[in-house]
Amino acid sequence: MPPRPVRDDVTVTPGRPGLSTALLALESVLLRGGHATARRNAWTSVLEDRRRARDRREAAHVLEAAAEGTSEAT
Template sequence: MQLQVRVRSVGAALRFAESVLLAPGQRHARRNAWTAVCENREHAADRRQDADVITGNAGATGAAGTAETAGPGAARAAGPAGARSVRR
């Protein structure tokens, strides 16, 4: 089998060779990058939720539900500041 490709420039030839040789690796790298982006978004959402719980803004309206008015240990009842939920 003979593959005949007309190359217009050295750059085009290099891009063609790179696309043929590295295609599976690039696909895998893109998948890994997208997985990392999704995990980062989940961690950011967890951090926002933890910050809201600590400051008392988690669904509270007015000052009645804030940590300052709820008494000592109200922020601790939600769990440690560094804890985050594990989603699977």
């Protein structure tokens, strides 16, 4: 049987976990909802950017129509 690959990102601490391990666990529990909030904020930002882009396109259309002297867009 081939040897198992060594994972250097895992540290096994025998016995009782240390303070830093306990704090990391507490942080992950307390901030779990923060990831959902971050995704929600990011999506809101995307929607806001799209709205601003649409407003810029509409404003450019109105300005072009005003420069040409037509009143269809205004």
